[in-house]
Amino acid sequence: xxxxxxxxxxxxxxxxxxxxxxxxxxxxxxxxxxxxxxxxxxxxxxxxxxxxxxxxxxxxxxxxxxxxxxxxxxxxxxxxxxxxxxxxxxxxxxxxxxxxxxxxxxxxxxxxxxxxxxxxxxxxxxxxxxxxxxxxxxxxxxxxxxxxxxxxxxxxxxxxxxxxxxxxxxxxxxxxxxxxxxxxxxxxxxxxxxxxxxxxxxxxxxxxxxxxxxxxxxxxxxxxxxxxxxxxxxxxxxxxxxxxxxxxxxxxxxxxxxxxxxxxxxxxxxxxxxxxxxxxxxxxxxxxxxxxxxxxxxxxxxxxxxxxxxxxxxxxxxxxxxxxxxxxxxxxxxxxxxxxxxxxxxxxxxxxxxxxxxxxxxxxxxxxxxxxxxxxxxxxxxxxxxxxxx
Amino acid sequence: xxxxxxxxxxxxxxxxxxxxxxxxxxxxxxxxxxxxxxxxxxxxxxxxxxxxxxxxxxxxxxxxxxxxxxxxxxxxxxxxxxxxxxxxxxxxxxxxxxxxxxxxxxxxxxxxxxxxxxxxxxxxxxxxxxxxxxxxxxxxxxxxxxxxxxxxxxxxxxxxxxxxxxxxxxxxxxxxxxxxxxxxxxxxxxxxxxxxxxxxxxxxxxxxxxxxxxxxxxxxxxxxxxxxxxxxxxxxxxxxxxxxxxxxxxxxxxxxxxxxxx
Ligand SMILES: Cc1cc2nc3c(=O)[nH]c(=O)nc-3n(C[C@H](O)[C@H](O)[C@H](O)COP(=O)(O)OP(=O)(O)OC[C@H]3O[C@@H](n4cnc5c(N)ncnc54)[C@H](O)[C@@H]3O)c2cc1C
Ligand SMILES: Cc1cc2nc3c(=O)[nH]c(=O)nc-3n(C[C@H](O)[C@H](O)[C@H](O)COP(=O)(O)OP(=O)(O)OC[C@H]3O[C@@H](n4cnc5c(N)ncnc54)[C@H](O)[C@@H]3O)c2cc1C
Numbered sequence: 001x002x003x004x005x006x007x008x009x010x011x012x013x014x015x016x017x018x019x020x021x022x023x024x025x026x027x028x029x030x031x032x033x034x035x036x037x038x039x040x041x042x043x044x045x046x047x048x049x050x051x052x053x054x055x056x057x058x059x060x061x062x063x064x065x066x067x068x069x070x071x072x073x074x075x076x077x078x079x080x081x082x083x084x085x086x087x088x089x090x091x092x093x094x095x096x097x098x099x100x101x102x103x104x105x106x107x108x109x110x111x112x113x114x115x116x117x118x119x120x121x122x123x124x125x126x127x128x129x130x131x132x133x134x135x136x137x138x139x140x141x142x143x144x145x146x147x148x149x150x151x152x153x154x155x156x157x158x159x160x161x162x163x164x165x166x167x168x169x170x171x172x173x174x175x176x177x178x179x180x181x182x183x184x185x186x187x188x189x190x191x192x193x194x195x196x197x198x199x200x201x202x203x204x205x206x207x208x209x210x211x212x213x214x215x216x217x218x219x220x221x222x223x224x225x226x227x228x229x230x231x232x233x234x235x236x237x238x239x240x241x242x243x244x245x246x247x248x249x250x251x252x253x254x255x256x257x258x259x260x261x262x263x264x265x266x267x268x269x270x271x272x273x274x275x276x277x278x279x280x281x282x283x284x285x286x287x288x289x290x291x292x293x294x295x296x297x298x299x300x301x302x303x304x305x306x307x308x309x310x311x312x313x314x315x316x317x318x319x320x321x322x323x324x325x326x327x328x329x330x331x332x333x334x335x336x337x338x339x340x341x342x343x344x345x346x347x348x349x350x351x352x353x354x355x356x357x358x359x360x361x362x363x364x365x366x367x368x369x370x371x372x373x374x375x376x377x378x379x380x381x382x383x384x385x386x387x388x389x390x
Numbered sequence: 391x392x393x394x395x396x397x398x399x400x401x402x403x404x405x406x407x408x409x410x411x412x413x414x415x416x417x418x419x420x421x422x423x424x425x426x427x428x429x430x431x432x433x434x435x436x437x438x439x440x441x442x443x444x445x446x447x448x449x450x451x452x453x454x455x456x457x458x459x460x461x462x463x464x465x466x467x468x469x470x471x472x473x474x475x476x477x478x479x480x481x482x483x484x485x486x487x488x489x490x491x492x493x494x495x496x497x498x499x500x501x502x503x504x505x506x507x508x509x510x511x512x513x514x515x516x517x518x519x520x521x522x523x524x525x526x527x528x529x530x531x532x533x534x535x536x537x538x539x540x541x542x543x544x545x546x547x548x549x550x551x552x553x554x555x556x557x558x559x560x561x562x563x564x565x566x567x568x569x570x571x572x573x574x575x576x577x578x579x580x581x582x583x584x585x586x587x588x589x590x591x592x593x594x595x596x597x598x599x600x601x602x603x604x605x606x607x608x609x610x611x612x613x614x615x616x617x618x619x620x621x622x623x624x625x626x627x628x629x630x631x632x633x634x635x636x637x638x639x640x641x642x643x644x645x646x647x648x649x650x651x652x
Pocket of ligand 2: 395396398425431483484490507508509512517518520616
């Protein structure tokens with residue numbers, strides 16, 4: 001049994017932390033306030049190799065050296081200073097690169113991956129629709145094969161990295177027919193940015209993740225070549241379920257970064273802020289809450305890196321899926337609690353946007369929602385236990 | 391082309407600094423790191439190597455320091471340098487710039503180098519003399535405080551920003567070059583770089599390997615000696631000027647003038 005990261009993962013953590021402190025932290029408040037998506041920082045994250053940690057060398061990735069654990073380290077450390085840039089990285093790899101890498105043909109990989117891995121392009125993953133969120137199988141977007149081309153009609157919503165200046169494509173799930181059992185046949189298609197009829201609607205006004213790029217998308221008679229089918233026809237549902245398993249662990253890593261930020265900020269503040277002539281950290285009422293923050297950070301971290309280690313070790317899918325859902329559920333709910341505690345430690349200042357804890361407080365909530373809500377995680381875990389849950 | 395980069399392992403300035411009983415800096419019992427200013431030298435070397443058309447250019451990092459100083463080499467290798475040389479020997483303890491430059495020069499000679507790259511100063515001793523001493527000992531040109539470097543075959547052209555003027559200087563290899571923190575933006579080690587560094591060779595050498603007698607370096611041979619040191623006194627409360635009658639600005643200026651700030 002091994003509960004410590006390798007020296008190389010720790011060295012990488014130090015490197016990403018240095019990067020995050022220098023290139024992201026000083027600007028995070030301003031980007032948040034202005035709802036600014038910093039494309040140049042995405043490129044810098046690319047230069048540091050963050051998008052290629054789980055990609056083969058031929059596409060510019062880390063190849064054999066890389067692993068899922070190192071990706072989690074990167075997401076945690078970026079997320080520790082800025083959740084928006086953390087989700088940008090998480091979605092770029094987990095939802096943008098991963099489907100193409102896992103299901104793409106050689107030609108699709110050659111066409112799209114080098115720029116995505118370099119961080120000079122981003123891809124979005126469009127699964128959620130106005131009428132299909134947790135119930136993703138209820139996809140209403142349609143694609144028909146007409147004269148060797150897919151004609152796509154429908155809409156998607158809440159799609160991350162889908163409308164930035166460097167977004168090169170979105171992969172979308174769509175109904176491509178009916179299966180023998182009467183259920184919809186769902187497939188995945190690649191839609192390049194700028195294709196006629198593919199409209200990226202204005203960005204959402206969100207509670208948090210202000211510097212992350214999220215849009216509704218509409219498709220009106222969008223035509224793409226037949227070869228833009230990603231993976232086998234009719235496998236769309238199974239594909240995104242597998243993609244989301246990885247994504248859950250990555251979101252858990254983002255939550256760990258959030259909890260760690262709450263802990264670091266609270267420890268510092270509780271040592272500096274004085275009331276009744278002593279630092280507030282001298283009061284058990286404050287100190288004990290901060291002690292709880294460390295317990296949450298450690299517990300969430302262990303669950304997250306255990307799930308990542310299972311994936312890296314190639315353990316059976318059922319075991320990994322269960323660990324992924326457990327890590328996501330615990331880490332994200334702990335993150336929401338941690339931001340509540342941290343803002344409390346900061347008192348009135350915690351409610352002021354001048355202090356990063358206020359930003360983390362707003363950013364944390366969505367962790368319990370994206371890539372499967374907490375309820376969905378509980379459902380998956382219960383099913384994994386063999387319970388006849390609906 | 392071979393580029394030797396001299397990198398120094400220094401105590402982390404954010405951690406507590408300690409001194410030994412002999413008034414030397416404690417370089418063993420404290421958290422240390424690659425001197426930040428030397429990251430610019432490493433980056434410049436990597437840029438020169440990667441821009442070299444022959445394709446056989448290599449970057450060797452050289453450090454002199456205790457066993458822990460290997461961390462400075464490792465970080466440079468993680469950034470992308472090809473191999474490392476570590477001068478490590480008990481007799482080195484307490485060496486001043488004269489002794490340090492002697493050992494570094496011997497090690498450079500042993501390697502053979504077209505370009506010796508240094509930082510503009512170490513972040514602990516910060517005398518900025520090692521590059522000049524090295525050049526003198528090696529008998530090659532010295533071009534220091536370069537803010538921009540271009541290499542064209544055997545010719546190295548640098549921009550040197552001074553207070554009054556900017557100079558452009560040209561010199562031919564072999565030479566010693568030191569670069570400022572304006573010269574480039576040092577890269578952060580990537581995971582690929584970190585993994586690759588594990589397999590890169592680091593040679594440890596001693597005084598004997600360099601043909602230097604123990605008596606020529608170390609505390610005894612040093613031309614300078616730290617007689618005493620004192621901790622910086624804690625910051626005093628400072629003066630607060632309350633502007634009650636509109637003379638606050640004058641009081642501020644008087645204070646600054648008295649402290650000789652204006
Ligand atoms: C900022 C942001 C970015 C996003 N990025 C992407 C993206 O890039 N790509 C993408 O495809 N999607 C994205 N999403 C969508 C996200 O995955 C969905 O919002 C999420 O899956 C929930 O779906 P929904 O919003 O339709 O909620 P609903 O499914 O309508 O759920 C509403 C509530 O009902 C609960 N619920 C639903 N079904 C059950 C059940 N069976 N049992 C118990 N409780 C249930 C839910 O847990 C929730 O509390 C993003 C969302 C946000 C907010
Ligand atoms: C006041 C004072 C007290 C000192 N006390 C001690 C002491 O207690 N103990 C002690 O051991 N030494 C001591 N020294 C010596 C000093 O720390 C260095 O070993 C030596 O003088 C190098 O000078 P510098 O650090 O100022 O380097 P600089 O001349 O400022 O360094 C310029 C460049 O030279 C290169 N370089 C410098 N040192 C090395 C190195 N070791 N390995 C590889 N490259 C290098 C780097 O590229 C660096 O950027 C002291 C020096 C001074 C001025």
